[in-house]
Amino acid sequence: MLHKSTLRGSALLIATMLSTALVQPALAQSDLVTVVVTDEPKSLDPCDTDLSNNARILRNNVTETLVNLDPANGAVLPSLATEWRQIDDLTWEFKLREGVTFHDGSAFDAAAVVAALARATNPDIGCEVGLATLQGNTFTGEAVDATTLVIKTGTVEPILPNKLSALDIGAPVTPADAKTREPIGTGPYALKAWSAGQSVALQAFDDYWGDKPAIANANIVWRGESAVRAAMVDTGEAQIAFEIAPQDATSANDIAFPNAETSLLRIDQAIAPLDDKRVREALNLAIDRDGLIGTVFNEGATKAMQVVLPSVFGYNPDIPVWPYDPDRARALLDEARAAGVPVDTEIVLYGRIGIYPNSAESMEAIQAMLLDVGFNARLEMMETTPWLEKLIGPFPAERQPSLLQTQIDNTEGDAVFTLPNRFTSGGNTSTLADPSVDDLIARASAATGDERQSLFQQAFANIAVEAINIVPLFHMVTIARVSPDLNYVPDVQAGNEIKLRSISYK
Known part of the structure; x- marks a missing residue:
């Protein structure tokens, strides 16, 4: 079982850093709101908003x-x-x-x-x-x-x-054959500047067709440490900070909300020993999910067995959550080893820095659990750009067996927004090549009503139980710190969409 005391050392270190690293900023002005997020956008192209760190700046802004x-x-x-x-x-x-x-x-x-x-x-x-x-x-x-x-x-x-x-709509002058860093849209804000590595500045668009923003200017900045983001609101350097870690959520200004994300480890099952079902089952049985909740994961997180929430059309309510059974995990590895499976091969855990609060701590805990049952697991934490290279195909034929720390969100309410690109042979983030899963997802995507729901449920059961293609972790909860001077309540879409037009000063 993982205990809260394991985080105290890092929390004290961050507090010490804050006392020396932060300077007193100017007070927030009524015509400016500053929002601090975890990382810089990959791009600001209108066609790249399927990535949340791009969408939260562009979408409906x-x-x-x-x-x-x-x-x-x-x-x-x-x-x-x-x-x-x-x-x-x-x-x-x-x-x-x-x-x-x-x-x-x-x-x-x-x-x-x-x-x-x-x-x-x-x-x-x-x-x-x-x-x-x-x-x-x-x-x-x-x-x-x-x-x-x-x-x-x-x-x-x-x-x-x-x-x-x-599908975000860019202006006709958007290059037809290349990406752009200068999006031109129809939204309530226009891009003023993208200072690489520092901030994105937006300015209200005077000729906007809808309700005008209450605040004329918005800055989006990024900081990797949860405690730093939280402190920026306290000092007035920012008015909203997203992804506050549980140990830093000590203020009455912290708002917890479900964010439609499901955290998981993607199994690259094309590479031995992960191509053996017994090994994939052992991965799931080795993880103490109860021990992770309330320590490195928010106490409001719930254990997941599939990669969408119950509110999503196609969710399968009959899939049970994995138990924590390290003895069974060891037995499965022994059985696979006896059958000639190279279970002692090093497996790399690729984590992404800042993908959610305590992302590194969570992967360190999972690595320890995998080592405990006999896996040869090495952890490599990565910044967003190299992590995206691991997330998005095509993948090199010669590669180490790996698990990828990731999240899947679904605010659209239907399983078609989750399954095709992540779990089919042609999916851009899929490591699977299973014709039976491809067929289920294709038939479900074209169906309606009860048939659509049944086929999606079968696909989720195949992925989670029959083939064991994933290591599901949690349906996530996000904490945002909001200045008491502000009128803003984040909703389930806030992980992908910072609705700047809805923000005002009191």
Whole structure:
């Protein structure tokens, strides 16, 4: 069992660092809000918002989508599109909002959406939304007139409007054949500056079509240490700080909220010894999840067995949570070893610094648990960029067996936003190549109603129980520290979307 005392030394060290490293900043002004997050965005391209560290800056701040999803129930809400209808199995029509302009003064119209859709699905650019949410189908846009858009799909997409909630629309001047660092959208804020390694500055857009922001300027900065982020709110250097670690959540200004993320270890099961099911089962039995809750993970986290929350359509309620059984884990490794499986091969645990509070501490604890049952496990903590190289394929044929610390979020409410790109042979973050899983997910994605739900549930059962393709950990809870001078309540989408327009000073 892991005890809270294991964190005291690091907490004292951080406190000592803070006393010398922080300087007293200027007081917050009513026309500026500063938000501190864990890490710098990978890019600020409108087509890369499938990565949360990009989306939280761009989505509904700088760029907007045709529709939004209600954080309370996942319902599809109008945004740049005001209405839509399905004409036939492969054809949808969208009516677009009139009187909308991009930050450069150009008009938002159906042609702009057609261009954004073509760009997002262009494999030569490598857009995250094309590699993830829109992966596995073809999408052809047609501008019937300025405010009428028709989208045809290669195969049936029964929830196409939901999927388009992930497609951020950039201005027509956005390069058609390359990524950009200067996004031009229709949102309430325009990009003012991206100072690499330091901050992103946004400024309110005077000609925004909707309700104007209460605060004219926003700065997003990043700091790796939870205690540093928390202290920045206390000193007035920032007004909102995300991802506060449990041991640092000591203020009445700390707000805990479910964030739709599920933490897990991705198993690279193409490489021995992880290609043996007994070894993958032993990995799961070796982890004391109860001991991790309330120590390195927030006490509000709940043990997970599949990579979506119960609120997601397709969730399987009949999958049991893994017990902690180190003796059974040792026996399975002995059995596999006797059968010739190279179970003593070194397995690398790739962790990402700052992926969630206590990310390194959690991986250190898991490494110790794996070593305890007989795994040869080495931990390597990585910054975001090299970690993304491990997350996103294609993967080199010659590589060490590995487990990757990651999270999967689903605020869209349907399993199709989780399964295809992460657990199919063509998925951009998938290490699986199982035709039976591919078939289940493909049939589920094209189905509706009870059939859709049943097929997704079968897919989750296959991944978690029959094949054991993952090491699920927890459905996560996030803590944000919010200045008492501010009106702001984070919702379940806050991990991917900092809704700056909703923020005001008291």
